[in-house]
Amino acid sequence: MFVGEVFLSSFFEVVLDKLVATPLLEYARRQKVESTLEDWRKTLLHLQAVVNDAEQKQIKDTAVKMWLDDLKALAYDIEDVLDEFDSEARRRSLVEGSGQTSTSKVRRLIPTFHSSGVRSNDKIRKKMKKINQELDAVVKRKSDLHLREGVGGVSTVNEERLTTSSVDEFEVYGREADKEKIMQSLLSDEGHGTGRKVRVIPIVGMGGVGKTTLAQMIYNDGRVKDEFDFRVWVYVSDQFDLVGITRAILESVSGHSSDSKNLPLLEDKLQKELNGKRFFLVLDDMWNQDPIRWSGLEKTLRAGARGSVVMVTTRHEDVASIMRTTPSHHLSELSDEHCWLVFADLAFENITPDARQNLEPIGRQIFKKCKGLPLAAKTLGGLLRSKHDKNAWKNMLNSEIWDLPAEQSSILPVLHLSYHYLPSILKQCFAYCSIFPKDHEFQKEELILFWVAQGLVGGLKGGEIMEEVGEACFHNLLSRSC
Ligand SMILES: Nc1ncnc2c1ncn2[C@@H]1O[C@H](COP(=O)(O)OP(=O)(O)OP(=O)(O)O)[C@@H](O)[C@H]1O
Numbered sequence: 416m417f418v419g420e421v422f423l424s425s426f427f428e429v430v431l432d433k434l435v436a437t438p439l440l441e442y443a444r445r446q447k448v449e450s451t452l453e454d455w456r457k458t459l460l461h462l463q464a465v466v467n468d469a470e471q472k473q474i475k476d477t478a479v480k481m482w483l484d485d486l487k488a489l490a491y492d493i494e495d496v497l498d499e500f501d502s503e504a505r506r507r508s509l510v511e512g513s514g515q516t517s518t519s520k521v522r523r524l525i526p527t528f529h530s531s532g533v534r535s536n537d538k539i540r541k542k543m544k545k546i547n548q549e550l551d552a553v554v555k556r557k558s559d560l561h562l563r564e565g566v567g568g569v570s571t572v573n574e575e576r577l578t579t580s581s582v583d584e585f586e587v588y589g590r591e592a593d594k595e596k597i598m599q600s601l602l603s604d605e606g607h608g609t610g611r612k613v614r615v616i617p618i619v620g621m622g623g624v625g626k627t628t629l630a631q632m633i634y635n636d637g638r639v640k641d642e643f644d645f646r647v648w649v650y651v652s653d654q655f656d657l658v659g660i661t662r663a664i665l666e667s668v669s670g671h672s673s674d675s676k677n678l679p680l681l682e683d684k685l686q687k688e689l690n691g692k693r694f695f696l697v698l699d700d701m702w703n704q705d706p707i708r709w710s711g712l713e714k715t716l717r718a719g720a721r722g723s724v725v726m727v728t729t730r731h732e733d734v735a736s737i738m739r740t741t742p743s744h745h746l747s748e749l750s751d752e753h754c755w756l757v758f759a760d761l762a763f764e765n766i767t768p769d770a771r772q773n774l775e776p777i778g779r780q781i782f783k784k785c786k787g788l789p790l791a792a793k794t795l796g797g798l799l800r801s802k803h804d805k806n807a808w809k810n811m812l813n814s815e816i817w818d819l820p821a822e823q824s825s826i827l828p829v830l831h832l833s834y835h836y837l838p839s840i841l842k843q844c845f846a847y848c849s850i851f852p853k854d855h856e857f858q859k860e861e862l863i864l865f866w867v868a869q870g871l872v873g874g875l876k877g878g879e880i881m882e883e884v885g886e887a888c889f890h891n892l893l894s895r896s897c
Pocket residue numbers: 585586587588589590620621622623624625626627628629700728730749757789790793897
């Protein structure tokens with residue numbers, strides 16, 4: 416799984432931080448295992464230098480993959496031991512801090528402290544011995560894998576802060592002809608004579624090609640605003656929830672929110688609102704292939720006036736075919752020229768003309784990997800925006816992630832790459848979000864609390880508060896989204 420594949424570099428940070436935590440180290444000193452922990456830290460630092468390269472190479476090299484899997488298991492074992500030490504250290508400081516006499520209330524509350532402590536120490540020592548042997552073996556195997564040090568990845572959250580202000584103000588390239596073609600069909604009488612059915616215009620194209628962007632351009636065009644009594648935008652996604660969609664349209668049209676889950680009631684209300692009005696409805700990101708479900712919604716929408724339009728965006732012609740009343744508009748990839756502009760706008764932002772001249776030849780090779788997909792061009796441009804060093808650009812061009820066979824990855828290589836180049840702390844936080852279903856809405860505070868509770872927001876510097884670091888992580892991730 417994607418998260419598991421790439422988790423190690425970030426997990427390393429957590430373990431390394433634990434290895435320098437003060438209460439634990441003091442306890443380790445008393446237990447005379449301090450030097451072992453120091454050896455572990457040095458070895459992990461040494462291995463960490465090649466983990467990024469290994470994470471890329473594992474895609475094609477099974478020996479590297481096995482080595483990484485073993486290293487991951489070992490890192491978890493180390494963390495286990497450190498956690499045991501940590502809780503023992505805390506327990507001990509609690510007892511000692513509570514008073515020196517044996518009549519201490521706390522000491523009486525933990526009567527078995529001494530005996531259980533000794534027993535568990537034996538167990539831990541055995542575990543530590545095993546870890547030492549396994550670490551030696553992992554280090555030896557590493558030399559056969561020819562891994563390079565310091566490839567990709569960056570390790571601090573504050574190393575770059577990208578602005579979010581431009582997210583909604585980007586320039587759209589090369590879609591004027593598509594837009595005008597759809598506008599003509601939208602504003603003409605064509606398709607009105609299809610009986611009582613609502614007119615449906617689908618925009619079909621692969622993920623990230625720009626369907627939603629094109630639909631937004633049309634939705635916001637002055638002619639559309641003038642032509643229709645009202646416009647409604649509903650984001651549908653992979654769950655075609657008839658109740659939710661009907662309610663969303665009703666709320667938008669009536670301006671009142673509703674908690675009702677009663678479908679017939681909602682349908683009735685919506686029909687009354689739509690009655691005699693000409694509406695323009697966008698159903699964005701449709702996946703539903705069940706004609707019966709669609710006809711349930713379509714029946715309600717028929718209450719609108721003749722000339723009402725539903726515009727739907729979808730990746731699949733099969734989805735469009737059960738809804739359309741006019742031929743689908745197939746959205747192609749951007750031309751090289753336009754795709755380059757999308758890439759260059761971001762990649763060369765805030766850069767001197769000299770630096771741009773130096774990087775442009777590599778940029779021209781890199782952007783070809785985007786294959787005309789604006790999502791890929793934006794992602795790559797955004798990744799390179801903060802990197803002014805030619806070697807970083809070359810590394811990206813030569814990344815093995817480009818060679819990932821399509822069947823091994825359900826995501827575009829360029830998106831895999833953008834994950835790879837996240838600072839490690841952000842990798843963990845981002846990967847954690849994969850436990851939520853697609854389009855799950857969560858509160859920022861709730862997510863940050865989850866991250867904190869899971870120990871993902873580790874490595875605090877002096878005076879830092881976890882929730883604040885979590886907040887910085889959140890905004891950093893947000894600023895990287897397209
Ligand atoms: N013509 C364009 N010029 C510049 N940027 C674009 C263009 N088209 C799309 N983009 C950008 O590319 C990204 C993906 O576009 P969009 O969300 O419209 O794709 P999509 O086809 O709807 O993808 P999905 O199938 O995942 O819903 C967005 O960040 C958008 O800003």
